[in-house]
Amino acid sequence: MPFNLNDLVPNEGSNTKRKRVxxxxxxxxxxxxxxxxxxxKSRSGPGVRAGxxxxxxxxQKRMPYKRGFTNIYKADWEVVNIGSLEEFGITGAVTPExxxxxxxxxxxxxxxxxxxxxxxxxxxxVSAHAVSESAKERIEAAGGSVTLIERxxxxxxxxxxxxxxxxxxxxKQAGFGKVGGPTSRDDFS
Numbered sequence: 001m002p003f004n005l006n007d008l009v010p011n012e013g014s015n016t017k018r019k020r021v022x023x024x025x026x027x028x029x030x031x032x033x034x035x036x037x038x039x040x041k042s043r044s045g046p047g048v049r050a051g052x053x054x055x056x057x058x059x060q061k062r063m064p065y066k067r068g069f070t071n072i073y074k075a076d077w078e079v080v081n082i083g084s085l086e087e088f089g090i091t092g093a094v095t096p097e098x099x100x101x102x103x104x105x106x107x108x109x110x111x112x113x114x115x116x117x118x119x120x121x122x123x124x125x126v127s128a129h130a131v132s133e134s135a136k137e138r139i140e141a142a143g144g145s146v147t148l149i150e151r152x153x154x155x156x157x158x159x160x161x162x163x164x165x166x167x168x169x170x171x172k173q174a175g176f177g178k179v180g181g182p183t184s185r186d187d188f189s
Contacts, residue, residue: 019034021033021034073155074155075111075153075155076110076155077110077111077112077113077130078096078099078105078106078110078111078112078113079113079115080099080104080105080112080113080114080115080128081114081115081116081117081118081135082114082115082116082117082118082119082120082135082138082139083117083118083119083120084104084118085120085124086118086119086120086121086122087118088102088104090102090124091122091123091124092124092125093124093125093127094114094124094125094126094127094128095127095128096108096112096127096128096129096149099112109153109154110153111129111130111151111153111155112128112129112130113128113129113130113131113132114126114128114130114131114132114135114139114146115132115134115135116132116133116134116135116136116137116138119138120138120139120142120144121142122142122144123142123143123144124139124142124144125144125145125147126139126144126145126146126147127147127148127149128146128147128148128149129148129149129150129151130148131146131148
């Protein structure tokens with residue numbers, strides 16, 4: 001069966017006709033053009049911003065003031081339970097590299113902590129950045145060992161930026177930044 005260009009049609013429902021408003025009563029969208037009658041939202045120009053309640057105290061101000069904050073410098077740990085080691089059949093040496101290869105942790109840039117949930121039957125040699133007390137007890141009870149690795153991830157040194165100069169006690173005693181005192185570190189001896 002030959003196929004012609006005039007056989008090409010869009011899928012059912014993919015194209016819809018534009019809603020033509022203000023084109024007379026016969027169209028069904030004449031006169032007020034689907035905007036109802038009168039009021040701020042029927043006029044042209046900007047409408048009402050999101051969250052505006054007509055001058056009434058808005059809900060975000062009626063609610064109790066928010067507590068706490070989200071610490072953007074928080075260390076993002078990878079938590080692994082000893083039950084997961086048993087479940088994935090990991091034996092012998094357990095390092096962040098082996099955990100990453102098995103797909104248990106997201107990446108090697110995250111510090112790893114081993115927790116004690118679950119049971120462990122075989123002896124494993126765990127090397128991690130942190131291990132809970134219960135996990136350490138269960139690993140050693142199963143005949144394994146625990147070694148702590150020094151953290152080198154970016155969260156060790158991450159600190160919030162501050163406009164304040166880091167002033168130690170010597171600079172403070174010399175009156176650094178005060179009237180008549182040294183104004184830069186070069187002046188201080």
